[in-house]
Amino acid sequence: MKKISHFLSVILILSFLLVACGSPTAAPSPTQQNATNPPVEPTQPTVEPTQPTVEAQCLKIGLSISSGETNSLDPFAIPTSEQAVMINQVYNRLMDLDNNFVVHPELAESWEPNGDATEWTFHLRQGVKFTDGKELTAADVVYSYKRLIDPADPSEAASSLSFLSPEGILAVDNYTVKFVTKKPVAELPVLITIKNAWIVEDGATKEQLRLNGVGTGPFIPVDFQPVQQPHKFVKNPNYWEPGLPKSECLEFYVIQEPTTRIASIQSGEVDIVEYVDFATIPTLMGDPNITLLKTSSASTSLTFAMWVDTAPFNDLKVRQAMKKLIDRQAIVDTVYLGYAMVADDNPIPPNSPYAWRSVVPGRDLEGAKKLLAEAGYGPDNPLKVDLYTADFMPGVVAAAQMFKEQAAEGNVEINIIVGPSADHWSNVWLKQPFVNSGWDPRPPGEALAICYRSDALYAETHWKVPAYDALLDEANTTVDPSQRTALYKQAGQMLTEQGGELIPIFTLGVAAMRSNCTGYERHIQSGRFDLRYATCNR
Missing domain, CATH: 3.10.105.10 (Dipeptide-binding Protein; Domain 3)
Known part of the structure; x- marks a missing residue:
């Protein structure tokens, strides 16, 4: 495979030295409403992650924050944005939030409350499979939410989900999940669409998920380790949204020094930079090879x-x-x-x-x-x-x-x-x-x-x-x-x-993308890093 350039190699060495010092922070956007197409039946029951045959096809992303040794593919705790970015590629949630915090279908095709909003019923897409070949069922959803609010081991999401109880999360049948609350919860679909609510397999443990996240998402991790350059993900060929993802593979590089991060996108060493240092915006605005992507409202x-x-x-x-x-x-x-x-x-x-x-x-x-x-x-x-x-x-x-x-x-x-x-x-x-x-x-x-x-x-x-x-x-x-x-x-x-x-x-969140690339939009939540549509013309 084509070797990475000397410039990016220097970045990798510097990044490892930085990390060695210690460890650290959708529904489709309104312009991407075709993201909620119905699922297709996978043609293969499982897939083994493989290296892409042409490295140039990989989309390269420069990140600003290192999670260090705490980095993990387990959505139970996501304290930093690097980890959030990785998890975004591997899993799906029941619903996704757009930039206006409106919920859209994802693994749940539809939902409805009872008359007083003390019961919410969610209907799952059928035919969706995890990357190990197991079909998604209500049991996976029930387990994913129960582990977040387990009184014996509560996750970081437990306080936000305080209106839920383990006994009130029920599998009605293989494709129907019901949330029963003691009091009405009129905003339940929004309130349960939090950053930790990615659906994992029934019974998956922290030890299993940390390095071997198995999800229903658009990409599959390759030999994941908490600290590595790059973090590599390959396309899930059995992903349930037809025609997605657009890119064959992803490579994530942690480039914490702002000037180096901007130089990497100006030189073409990376295709997308997650965070742009505000002092560099005037320079980037004059570069015809760079497109700046700004959120329309308050972000971080x-x-x-x-x-x-x-x-x-x-x-x-x-x-x-x-x-x-x-x-x-x-x-x-x-x-x-x-x-x-x-x-x-x-x-x-x-x-x-x-x-x-x-x-x-x-x-x-x-x-x-x-x-x-x-x-x-x-x-x-x-x-x-x-x-x-x-x-x-x-x-x-x-x-x-x-x-x-x-x-x-x-x-x-x-x-x-x-x-x-x-x-x-x-x-x-x-x-x-x-x-x-x-x-x-x-x-x-x-x-x-x-x-x-x-x-x-x-x-x-x-x-x-x-x-x-x-x-x-x-x-x-x-x-x-x-x-x-x-x-x-x-x-x-x-x-x-x-x-x-x-x-x-x-x-206001400001990202940068090479002008030969399309399909990525800066979400107001930096932890929502959707690359399903992102691709570059080489």
């Missing part, structure tokens, strides 16, 4: 997570002062060059109908100083804090440095500790009381729960407030849309005014 949030049970952030006045000190619009304009929007310290974008307010107040330096003085801080006794950060997505460190300068005007001294991106998610995040983080956008019921409920696995602010949990429980079981929206707004307001999350901006 940038967060400054403060532990609310740890000094100095256990003082509400300190948390509120930190939120007043930051100049959100200045970060949007300077760091993100306008490719972002101001956020309001909760996971719902201000332009969402679920936001508790649509206009976010500007910076209030004097108000911040007043709160800090009441908390015992001032010019002679400045508040001193360590902020742990890394360039796990474009602009994070630059935004942190800008916040440091802004905070200094309010008698807050922020010591920025920049670590390697590969180390951030496994050795820093959830382990330090003040860290940068980031979250994909989600429907409100999931977004407000995933790291803010008391039982959340990723409780990055240690926010554990029973009254808040009760709001979400009530919202999940409220049938009237206007009443449910009002409850979401109350929860968002509570986080803004009392929570430990400082969320200054939502970025």
Whole structure:
């Protein structure tokens, strides 16, 4: 096979050195509605992954984040985007979400509730097979959801699926699944279409799935290992959507240094870059060989997570002062060059109908100083804090440095500790009381729960407030849309005014693709990486 060029070989060596330091973050889009074609009966019962005969046919993708040794093909826990990208290729979910969080059929062809929305029945596609030849049945769906909410070993999705119980997930027959809840759950199809809800085989264990993910998805992993360059996947010839996927094979390269990542797509060493550093956008806009792909609405949030049970952030006045000190619009304009929007310290974008307010107040330096003085801080006794950060997505460190300068005007001294991106998610995040983080956008019921409920696995602010949990429980079981929206707004307001999350901006997701390639669109959820239609003319 044709050897990879010297340039990409250098990238591989650098990437291995970075990873060695430690380990770390659809339905078709509206223009791809033909993705929900009916299934076809596979012509072969099983397939063995094989190397493509022509390496040039492989679609090459540059990723920005390494999962390190935590990388896995098990959807039980997906803390980083590299792992999410891999899992996207191997599995399907019951339904998929478009950029507006509207559900579309995937493995489920249709669904309907009973009269009071306490039972939801899903009808599966028939003839869909896993890559080991086993036919998909309701038992696989039941098992996949039960393992996520197993009380003895709950997954990261358990808090978001708190309205489900193991005994309420039933196989009616081989192709029918029923979800029974104690109270009405009017948004159940949306709420169960979360990032972990990929369907695995009945009985599959963590040990089996970690390196040998067997799914119904468009691609098959080849000799998968957590840390390798490249991660290779080949086309599933028995995939249930006719004519898909378009590419024969995929190769994923982790290229964490932004300049190197952009150079790799400009040179043609990779075909798609998942994240574009915002400072490089003007250069790429002038390159006729590059197409920039921007999300139409708010994508990943940038967060400054403060532990609310740890000094100095256990003082509400300190948390509120930190939120007043930051100049959100200045970060949007300077760091993100306008490719972002101001956020309001909760996971719902201000332009969402679920936001508790649509206009976010500007910076209030004097108000911040007043709160800090009441908390015992001032010019002679400045508040001193360590902020742990890394360039796990474009602009994070630059935004942190800008916040440091802004905070200094309010008698807050922020010591920025920049670590390697590969180390951030496994050795820093959830382990330090003040860290940068980031979250994909989600429907409100999931977004407000995933790291803010008391039982959340990723409780990055240690926010554990029973009254808040009760709001979400009530919202999940409220049938009237206007009443449910009002409850979401109350929860968002509570986080803004009392929570430990400082969320200054939502970025617009910007990816880059070679102009000779088509079929890939940047989803607002960076973890939804759909390559079924992607192909390149060589």
